Every structure is written in C-alpha cells, then in structure tokens.
Amino acid sequence: MTGAFRYWPRDGKHDCVFNPDHTSPNIESVYLSTVALIDKIYAK
Amino acid sequence: MRLNFRPVSAFASKKAKVYLKDKNPEDIKNIAVIRHAAIGDFMNIRPFLIGMREFFPNAKITLSVNSSAVYGLPQDLVDEIHVMDKVCPKDKSKKTGLFYRIRQAKTLKQQDIIFDLTDSTLSLWITFLSGAKLKVGYPYRSIRRYFYDMATLRSEYVLEADSVQHMLNMLGYKNNAPLRYGFEEKYPKNVVNQIVYFAGASANFKCWEQEKFKSLIEKLSDRYPSDKHIILQGVNASEKFLDLYESLKERTNVLLQKAMPLDEAMQFLSNSKCVIANDTGLRNMAIAVENRQ
Numbered sequence: 001m002t003g004a005f006r007y008w009p010r011d012g013k014h015d016c017v018f019n020p021d022h023t024s025p026n027i028e029s030v031y032l033s034t035v036a037l038i039d040k041i042y043a044k
Numbered sequence: 045m046r047l048n049f050r051p052v053s054a055f056a057s058k059k060a061k062v063y064l065k066d067k068n069p070e071d072i073k074n075i076a077v078i079r080h081a082a083i084g085d086f087m088n089i090r091p092f093l094i095g096m097r098e099f100f101p102n103a104k105i106t107l108s109v110n111s112s113a114v115y116g117l118p119q120d121l122v123d124e125i126h127v128m129d130k131v132c133p134k135d136k137s138k139k140t141g142l143f144y145r146i147r148q149a150k151t152l153k154q155q156d157i158i159f160d161l162t163d164s165t166l167s168l169w170i171t172f173l174s175g176a177k178l179k180v181g182y183p184y185r186s187i188r189r190y191f192y193d194m195a196t197l198r199s200e201y202v203l204e205a206d207s208v209q210h211m212l213n214m215l216g217y218k219n220n221a222p223l224r225y226g227f228e229e230k231y232p233k234n235v236v237n238q239i240v241y242f243a244g245a246s247a248n249f250k251c252w253e254q255e256k257f258k259s260l261i262e263k264l265s266d267r268y269p270s271d272k273h274i275i276l277q278g279v280n281a282s283e284k285f286l287d288l289y290e291s292l293k294e295r296t297n298v299l300l301q302k303a304m305p306l307d308e309a310m311q312f313l314s315n316s317k318c319v320i321a322n323d324t325g326l327r328n329m330a331i332a333v334e335n336r337q
Contacts, residue, residue, distance in 0.1 A: 005201045007324050009331060011222060024252060027259045030320070034264060038239075038318055 013041065045069065047194075049214050056214070060193040063178050064215070072100045076155045076174060078108040078167045080128065082246075083116030084325035087332040088205045089161060091223040093121040095209055099217040108152060108170060116306060116329075121226065126152045128166065149173045159211060163188060163198075180211050205331075225332040231307075231314040233334065237271040239264060240301075240313065242321040244283040252322045254288050260320070261288075265297050271317065273298045276326075 008016040015033045017025045045064040047056050075096065079089055096105065108126040109117055111133070119125065128148050132138040140148075149170045158176035160167045163183045168191055171179050181192035189195035196210040205223050213219070241261060245251045265273045275289050277300065289300040304312060313319060313326075314333035321327050 003200045006199075006204045006207075007327060009203055009205075009223070013334070014331065024256070027256050027263070030252075030256075030260055031263050034239075034260075034318060034320060035267060038268070042317065 013037075045215050047214060048216055049196075054197070054210070054214055055189040055192070055195045057193045060178055063193070069100050069215070070102050072103045072156045074106070074153065074155045074157075075100060075103045076106045076108060076126065076152055076158045076176065077122070077161060078158070078170055079161045080108070080110035080113065080130075080164065080167060081162065082113050082325055084323075084328035086116045086118055087225065087328035089208060090118055090121060090225045090227075090332060091205050091219070092161075092208045092212065093118055094224050094226055095212050095217055095219050097121065099212055099215070103156070106152065106155070108167075120230075128170070130166070145169070146173065160192070161208060182208060182211055225334075227310070227314070227333050231310045231333050233314050235317055236315050237268075238274055238316050239268065239271055240274050240276050240316045240319045240321075242276045242278065242283075242319070242323055242326045243285050243288060244278045244280070244326075245323040246325070248282070250322065254285070258288055258291055261292055261298060262295075265292075265295050269297060271297065274301045274316075275299070276301050277303050278323075278326075279303045 004016045004018045008014060015037055017030045017033050019025055045067050047061065047064065049056065077093070079085060093105070104124065105122045106124040106126050107117065107122040108128060111127045111129045112131055117125070128145065129140050132140055145166065146169070150173055152170065152174050155174055155176040157178045157180060158171055158174050159180045159182070160171045161182050163181065171191065178194065179192045181189060181195040182198055183189055183195060184198060186197060194214060196214055198204070199207050209217070209219055241257060243251060243254055243257045261273055275285050275298070277284050292298040310329060310333055313330045319326070319330040321330070
C-alpha cells in the first residue's frame, strides 16, 4: 500500500485525509479538512 | 565537486569520488534522466529538472521516457527526449523483445551523468548500456544501490518532489523551499469560485467510495452555495461519474465538466479554489499549479 506522505506537501496549503489503519476516511473528516483549508486560505 | 553525504544516508563508490574530484558543475555537458512514468510522476520531477538546469548550466539534458506514457512529459525543461517502447508500436497488444529494447537503449548517446529515477529492470539496463561516466540511482531497495556509482534511497515519508532532489543535494546543489514547478507563466492563477471533485484513481480499490463523494458534495455545496461544485470527468471510460452527477444534478451549483486537453485542464486546476481527489496524478497536477487539496 502506497503511503500518503510521499504525495502530501506539508506547507499548510494542502491536506491529506487518511486513517493510519488504511480504512477509508469518513465524510466528516474530509468535509472538516476542506472547510478548514478553504476558510484559512480564502479568509477575507 | 565534493560529495555531500554521510555513508549511512547515501552511497558513493570510489569511482564516483575519483570522477568528481576535478570536476565543477560547469564541466558537465551531457546528462540523461530516466523517468518511465505517468503524468503525476512527471509533475514530481519538475523541481528536480529546474534545479538540475541551474546546477549544471552547460549541460544538455535528455529525458528517457516510455512511449506508452508521454502525456504531460516536461518537454519544456529538457533538450531532448529518448523514447523506449515497452509495447510494439505497430501492435500494442505485444511487448517488445529484449534485443529490440537493447537496440533502443543504445540510441541514448554517451552521457557524463545519468540519473535513474525509475528503478525498474528496464531502467537499470538503460543505465548499464548508456556507458555514462557517472551513474546515479534513486532506488526503493538498498540492495539496488550497488548498480550505481552514487545513490540516495527514496523515502516514504518525504514528499517525492523533494526527495528526488536529494541526488542533486549530494552533489552540492542548494535548493530553497518552496518547490518550483515552472508553471507560473504558463498557467497563471486567476482563482474563481469553483471547487473541483475528481472521484477516480488508477485502480478501483484506490477510489474513495462514490456514495461518500456524493455526501461530501452535498455538504460542501450547502456550505458554499455561491461556489460552483464541479465533478471533473477523466479520459478513461470508468471516469465519467454520470451516476454521481445524476444524483446531484438538481442542485443548481453542481456541474459536470468533461475531460479537457492538457493545457486547458492545467489552467482549469490553476483557477480552482480547491481540488478534492484521491488520484495521485490529478493531485500532483493541482499541486504543480499551486492549488489547494
């Protein structure tokens, strides 16, 4: 299984949502991550 | 050039040290880079190629690619392309034979330095047959380092676009963050209110479930009602996402976007406010135009 870290720039502009046990992330986790990034980057 | 490494972290043979002893980066005239890969990997090596051009200002750079995967190849950053056919050009259902491949590998002219960024059996053959004065590798397995004069191991925990530059760092190249992909002028950013969703991946088992994508798009289209929420189609038949769109099309801010030619797709990603994808190819394209994931 390919790990996430190789593909994830940790510069605060990107996020990678994954579970350490390789199970599929839930909707809420992806939703909260997206909202946090959009609100942070595009905050007026 | 003096090598910059600790023996446990990388590898260099006596031959490499002798070769580099009286060389400056300006003395290097020919470099080949082997990268047989798909578009996402081509995005990953752009910072490496930009750094290489700066560090070896007089070198002619040749990129060796696989003819079955040339979509998105970084032609703007290299001087020549060397092509290998893994399948017969006249009959794509057949693989090419050993002698055919050896003949093609030998069309790569002798190089001062060859960088093998692929680490496959074929790329090892090309490296071996190239007769390069210095062979540099980037293997997954430590045992493979012995095929090269110099090698840095690739890490699972470092961004690949970053770790690939370790080979240049070993030779003395100093790179400063952030990574440069060289697309600022070609795909200038003009962010519009659109959030892009790509539900595909190279294999079905790698895909985030479409039911989850559907719920996510519902929640985000409620949260950001004035944004366009665009389901992006891919080029493969399995990447049309018609069922996903059908279940959401009553929402006026959810749209379906057909696959676009590469330049158009890159500009589209550059202009998007956010891209949500589990496919590394599209993700690396978005990262290369400095998009948010």
